[in-house]
Amino acid sequence: MSDKLERIKTLIIGSGPAGYTAAIYAARADLKPVMYTGLEPGGQLTTTTEVDNFPGYADGVDGPKMMMDLQKQAERFGTEVRIGMITEVDFSDKTGGIHKACVDNSTWIEAESIIISTGATARYLGLPSEQRLRGGGVSACAVCDGFFYKGQDVAIVGGGDTAAEEATYLANICNKVTMLVRGDQMRASKAMQHRVTSTKNIDLRYNTEVDEVIGEQVVEGLRMLNKETGEKEQIEITGLFIAIGHKPNTDIFKEKLTMDDTGYIITEGKSTKTNVPGVFASGDVQDKIYRQAVTAAGTGCMAALDAERYLAVVESEEGEEVKTTKKVEA
Numbered sequence: 001m002s003d004k005l006e007r008i009k010t011l012i013i014g015s016g017p018a019g020y021t022a023a024i025y026a027a028r029a030d031l032k033p034v035m036y037t038g039l040e041p042g043g044q045l046t047t048t049t050e051v052d053n054f055p056g057y058a059d060g061v062d063g064p065k066m067m068m069d070l071q072k073q074a075e076r077f078g079t080e081v082r083i084g085m086i087t088e089v090d091f092s093d094k095t096g097g098i099h100k101a102c103v104d105n106s107t108w109i110e111a112e113s114i115i116i117s118t119g120a121t122a123r124y125l126g127l128p129s130e131q132r133l134r135g136g137g138v139s140a141c142a143v144c145d146g147f148f149y150k151g152q153d154v155a156i157v158g159g160g161d162t163a164a165e166e167a168t169y170l171a172n173i174c175n176k177v178t179m180l181v182r183g184d185q186m187r188a189s190k191a192m193q194h195r196v197t198s199t200k201n202i203d204l205r206y207n208t209e210v211d212e213v214i215g216e217q218v219v220e221g222l223r224m225l226n227k228e229t230g231e232k233e234q235i236e237i238t239g240l241f242i243a244i245g246h247k248p249n250t251d252i253f254k255e256k257l258t259m260d261d262t263g264y265i266i267t268e269g270k271s272t273k274t275n276v277p278g279v280f281a282s283g284d285v286q287d288k289i290y291r292q293a294v295t296a297a298g299t300g301c302m303a304a305l306d307a308e309r310y311l312a313v314v315e316s317e318e319g320e321e322v323k324t325t326k327k328v329e330a
């Protein structure tokens with residue numbers, strides 16, 4: 001590492017709703033935030049055309065447009081948005097000192113505080129027909145997109161707690177929900193399984209996989225494969241929900257921060273503090289329960305306020321130290 005590293009007050013890693021909201025608050029608190037966007041500037045919402053549930057957009061908003069608005073708002077207060085990926089971090093100073101981050105495997109920078117907002121990535125099946133119809137009826141978020149299929153027939157793939165919860169959520173809105181479980185039983189808790197099996201309009205299919213999603217521009221149907229019998233069956237649906245899990249984008253923080261067994265960063269109580277002083281986490285990277293733009297934005301706000309309070313304490317302690325040293329010297 002060179003001696004002349006750039007030193008910034010607040011580094012924000014990630015440019016989704018959490019990162020931009022943290023940037024707005026941090027910039028207005030004069031923390032002079034620098035944001036690195038990562039490979040997906042704007043985050044997950046740039047992959048969707050309709051966001052109907054973010055407060056303030058009475059007529060709904062296109063995902064990429066909403067993220068451009070957030071970027072403009074963050075830049076209006078002086079956030080510096082840089083295209084780049086943080087590829088390594090050095091949090092070895094556990095006393096609340098200066099942390100380091102490496103950009104694009106080449107340049108190290110120093111930061112007095114860091115807000116991690118690197119989000120999570122939804123897992124998909126990987127079928128070509130599924131990928132082609134993402135945004136055309138294939139979705140990884142029932143709470144986000146279920147409303148668009150009100151009164152219609154849909155299907156959901158997955159057998160864990162999230163899939164079970166999303167299936168019952170969809171069953172409330174939609175006419176019929178076909179649920180495809182790969183194994184001969186669900187992985188969901190007994191209570192969640194009971195909710196699914198006691199919901200009349202959920203048609204539960206075990207040992208069943210997606211063979212192909214039917215439709216050119218939009219989902220029109222689903223061909224299912226029963227793995228036990230080898231039989232294929234086609235049903236008419238307008239929406240397909242994939243609920244086979246998310247992967248938090250935390251690889252670079254492994255063994256540097258405390259995480260749960262699925263890789264989500266653990267934050268302290270009702271705060272965004274990680275186990276390393278001066279490092280905060282907001283958005284989907286620390287939330288496997290709600291995973292919504294508005295909750296990500298809410299924790300982004302919290303992270304900036306936590307960072308601001310942390311830096312204020314550090315600065316006042318440094319001030320006290322200088323005063324004490326001067327007294328001793330005098």
Ligand SMILES: Cc1cc2nc3c(=O)[nH]c(=O)nc-3n(C[C@H](O)[C@H](O)[C@H](O)COP(=O)(O)OP(=O)(O)OC[C@H]3O[C@@H](n4cnc5c(N)ncnc54)[C@H](O)[C@@H]3O)c2cc1C
Pocket residue numbers: 013014015016017018019036037038039040041042043044045047048050051052053054084085086087117118119120122139140141144145249252282283284285291292293294296
């Ligand atoms: C198809 C789809 C539709 C959705 N629709 C809705 C909806 O209608 N309403 C709703 O509320 N929610 C919706 N969601 C969920 C919502 O998008 C997420 O909850 C929200 O985007 C999470 O925000 P975030 O800021 O935590 O992370 P993300 O939006 O995931 O952003 C993460 C950011 O981190 C960056 N990054 C990752 N690693 C690095 C790194 N090493 N260095 C630098 N940057 C990095 C990425 O480039 C990205 O910019 C939808 C999600 C999907 C996938």
